[in-house]
Amino acid sequence: MKKLFIKTYGCQMNAYDSARMAELLAPHGYGVTDRADDADLVILNTCHIREKAGEKVYSEVGRLREIKQARPGMTIAVAGCVAQAEGAEMLRRAPTIDLVVGPQSYHRLPEMLARGHARQVATDFPADSKFDHLPEAADRIGPSAFLTIQEGCDKFCTFCVVPYTRGAEQSRPAADVEREARALVARGARELTLLGQNVNAYRGPEAGGEPVGLGALVRRLARISGLLRIRYTTSHPRDVDDALIAAHAEEPALMPFLHLPVQSGADRVLAAMNRGHSADDYRRIVARLRAARPDLALSSDFIVGFPGETDAEFAATLALIAEIGFAQAFSFKYSRRPGTPAAASPDQIPEDVKDARLAAVQALLRRQQDDFAAAQVGRTLPVLIERPGRHEGQVVGRSPYLQGVHLRAPVAAIGSVIPVTIESAGPNSLAGRRASMVAESGAAAVQAPERMAV
Ligand code: 5AD
Numbered sequence: 001m002k003k004l005f006i007k008t009y010g011c012q013m014n015a016y017d018s019a020r021m022a023e024l025l026a027p028h029g030y031g032v033t034d035r036a037d038d039a040d041l042v043i044l045n046t047c048h049i050r051e052k053a054g055e056k057v058y059s060e061v062g063r064l065r066e067i068k069q070a071r072p073g074m075t076i077a078v079a080g081c082v083a084q085a086e087g088a089e090m091l092r093r094a095p096t097i098d099l100v101v102g103p104q105s106y107h108r109l110p111e112m113l114a115r116g117h118a119r120q121v122a123t124d125f126p127a128d129s130k131f132d133h134l135p136e137a138a139d140r141i142g143p144s145a146f147l148t149i150q151e152g153c154d155k156f157c158t159f160c161v162v163p164y165t166r167g168a169e170q171s172r173p174a175a176d177v178e179r180e181a182r183a184l185v186a187r188g189a190r191e192l193t194l195l196g197q198n199v200n201a202y203r204g205p206e207a208g209g210e211p212v213g214l215g216a217l218v219r220r221l222a223r224i225s226g227l228l229r230i231r232y233t234t235s236h237p238r239d240v241d242d243a244l245i246a247a248h249a250e251e252p253a254l255m256p257f258l259h260l261p262v263q264s265g266a267d268r269v270l271a272a273m274n275r276g277h278s279a280d281d282y283r284r285i286v287a288r289l290r291a292a293r294p295d296l297a298l299s300s301d302f303i304v305g306f307p308g309e310t311d312a313e314f315a316a317t318l319a320l321i322a323e324i325g326f327a328q329a330f331s332f333k334y335s336r337r338p339g340t341p342a343a344a345s346p347d348q349i350p351e352d353v354k355d356a357r358l359a360a361v362q363a364l365l366r367r368q369q370d371d372f373a374a375a376q377v378g379r380t381l382p383v384l385i386e387r388p389g390r391h392e393g394q395v396v397g398r399s400p401y402l403q404g405v406h407l408r409a410p411v412a413a414i415g416s417v418i419p420v421t422i423e424s425a426g427p428n429s430l431a432g433r434r435a436s437m438v439a440e441s442g443a444a445a446v447q448a449p450e451r452m453a454v
């Protein structure tokens, strides 16, 4: 058995791709290890979204060089978005790298490996989808699984490299998604997170019919027996349509937690970012979603220090955050990405201003996150039990809002949704106790459709 070590950077799409690469390579004799120094194949699955991504990869490769010198048969592959962006340049710059494969080409890894030690690059966007080449693995998996349904982005936000590294928007056929969802549930998944760079732009081709949107897809997947929870990420405000809002209202399996990036609260900045929506559009969408699902909690992404952002515009972002209230959020300093329109702007914001704005936005978001967690204390939440805890007799699960929840329960509860009364809230997770004995086994939980106990 050869050993495979995969290091994953960046988003959940990469986490999904890493899992698929491991499955793809298993029939070729590769078993996963969690140590680079005894691996025969190391894959760095990279992210290009913010600064110094390439540099980080080269310094990681530098560390691997020493290991490789001691293990001459070792193969080092760079996958993901840095591979896509830099291509053959990586082989020139780092002699330690053997293979460079983009996010749309990694299904070719076995054939590349079979060619021995020839250094190779595959970063094209092939006409045949990688999904047609990926195996369906037979092993059991954890209760929560990712399923990529859409890739790429046509939005061209002026700060973002994704449309260049991941290519145009492409949706997998609805029937293929449903088949993969059923296979994941058969292997033990109880929660599926549907992934896409622009997941709610999903328009799944359907033989002999109209393309299927995300709302209709969610309804279809919600019928799969044994599938208790559905999530999707990352969505764009422009693609929140009536059918998706209706699915939030009517499908209890669709979790009341939504990552809906807004980036800024200032209309001039949103226009300069080419977001295609105003701050008021965002407010209206959130109001409609909350009307459909009153217990909905929100997460978002924010960029501070976008070129030209004034103090007043930054204040508008803080005001929007204060008004909407987020359960959780990510915030970033604007990072100049070569080749993107905003990188060429002469109005770059000084680093110290960006630092101060980031600190302010993060303080506000942290307060909101803590308040949201504290507000769960005393409530009974349905928790999907995912794994054993660190201590004997303890298990860890997730609330509908993706908060980790620690409680005492037998490991047999893994894979079930059980009601948990929250007793305390820490900075990163909640702790509680089982509210009742119902729905302990997977089978019982499957019978009982989940509904938030609010
Ligand atoms: N600078 C800072 N943040 C960025 N993001 C994407 N590109 C950049 C950039 N150039 C952030 C956005 C996006 C998230 C995935 O990463 O907020 O929603």
Ligand code: SF4
Binding pocket: 153, 154, 155, 156, 157, 160, 161, 162, 163, 197, 198, 236
């Ligand atoms: Fe990047 Fe904008 Fe596309 Fe999101 S919508 S991936 S931020 S270009």
